[in-house]
Amino acid sequence: MEKRTRVRFAPSPTGPLHMGGVRTALYNYLYAKQNGGDFILRIEDTDSHRFVPGAEEYIIEALRWCGIYPDEGVDAAGKIVETPDERNPHAPYRQSQRKGIYRRYAEELVAKGAAYYAFDTPEELESARAQEEMHGKTFTYNRVTRPGMRNSLSLPPEDVKDLLENTTDWTIRFKMPENTVVKMDDMIRGHIEVNTDTLDDKVLWKRADELPTYHLANIVDDHLMEISEVIRGEEWLPSLPLHYLLYQAFGWEDTMPRFAHLSLLLKPVGNGKLSKRDGDKLGFPVFPLEWTNPETGEKSRGYREDGYFPEAFVNMLAMLGWNPGDDRELFSLEELVQAFSMEKVQKAGAKFNPEKAKWFNKEYLRKKSEEELTDLFMPILKEKGVDAPYDYVLKVVTLIKERATFVADFWDIASYLFVAPQEYNEKDAAKFWKPENYTLALQAAGFIKGFSGPWEKEALETALEEFIRSNEWPMGKVMNCLRLALVGASSGLGIADIVTLIGKEEFGRRIDNIVNTLGQ
């Protein structure tokens, strides 16, 4: 029988979604779509202490910006679904709203002998840890320490009954089997074996807030939501044996999902995983969207606000730890869906390379139509106080698009096509604005002013070059004097390009201006 592909992205709303998280979501989405299945968004907010306002909305908006729309869990308005409907039969998709369902599963495990009640207070556990710490060891709640702790396996039944009824800070812990080798398979890493003696009795459910921990909620919800593959970050690999054991304890082995653990995104330089700090330090965003910390008001930059196209961001992320098996690098989301394969996902962590991210954006910028880019550039011009007609901007964009990485670069590259230079680059002026050059350049300027041919680049360029050449003047020096007048520096478009764009009058003004400023 063929199981329908159903995968989920299950973030915790404890802050903005990090680009590594976006990649996990992306791989889940690609896998689901490739197999004609469902991509589900589930919010894992079982830790009431770490809730951050706005984080959930941020996650959804970030995914939307990337073009990732969940099939289940989020409604048309972009909100987490709270009540079941035809499209979202497993609602609510927020674990805090599902809290009622977990207790009986935890109790079921106790009844089966796979779990037990533990009455140790946080303080008691803390001191047990401190004790071991003094001996240079780490306390683990397991088969060795279990009899010495206060739980339903060590206490007399009547005490257990009493504590269960009259206290509220007890938990249900998983009873880790003794000396058993858990044999697991990971879609990316292959076969893995772990002996249960190295594991501890994890808390599954807490009486204090009547909430499950991640492990229980995760397994129960994945089971209930009929998840077929769990694709998540590598940080979960150490708890995979527990999750396997949980499926076994519930008797759900037959429908247990397959697992794929993705490597982490690493910082560009040095060692360690990518963090917010690296972004600040090296000057690149680590978040898809800009985020303002609600408590401190501190802002973190985002790819969207930095001027990245979502297609470029997604493409770049996809290639970080995955490859199509050939030399292709540019993929649309649809093409990624076709080309993606779990076998080609890299086992090792990938160091993020901000330069390559820029390269991707440059490639996507070049693919955009001039019209689309003009639409994006117009508001920037307006901000700069420039009121240029659309057709003029379109011409400018056509000339400069290949020189830019971001739309925002357009202004730096081409501001002189909208406003006259306010100053002249000192070095360039010293190099070119010499009497022996500018006397010739001014004559060339006179030629341009008197040019009566068709007012377009080709014609003017040919005529101007012919004029200079026939006089046997140094082409570079003459042209750069003119360019200094037009641009303010010795860089930029061809003289004929600039002059035909700004027109004879403006050309004349800029020539007058440089003569007045730098003298002759």
Next chain:
RNA sequence: GCUGGGUUCGUAUAACGGUUAGUACUCAAGAUUCUCAAUCUUGCAAUAGGAGUUCGAUUCUCCUACCCAGUACCA
């Protein structure tokens, strides 16, 4: 510390026992151009180390080193 995972040019990766170890980004040089970009060409640069298995190891096994993760009533 313990447990698990990982290791090909600076970075992302290809080569799933046989290649002069390929590609892209970055960087450098050259070509081109009226300059700067763009473009084109060329170049620099890697199998962590050591044992095995094999006619032959980047590829398989083991050891060492290094890196990462986990080791919470957080996810």
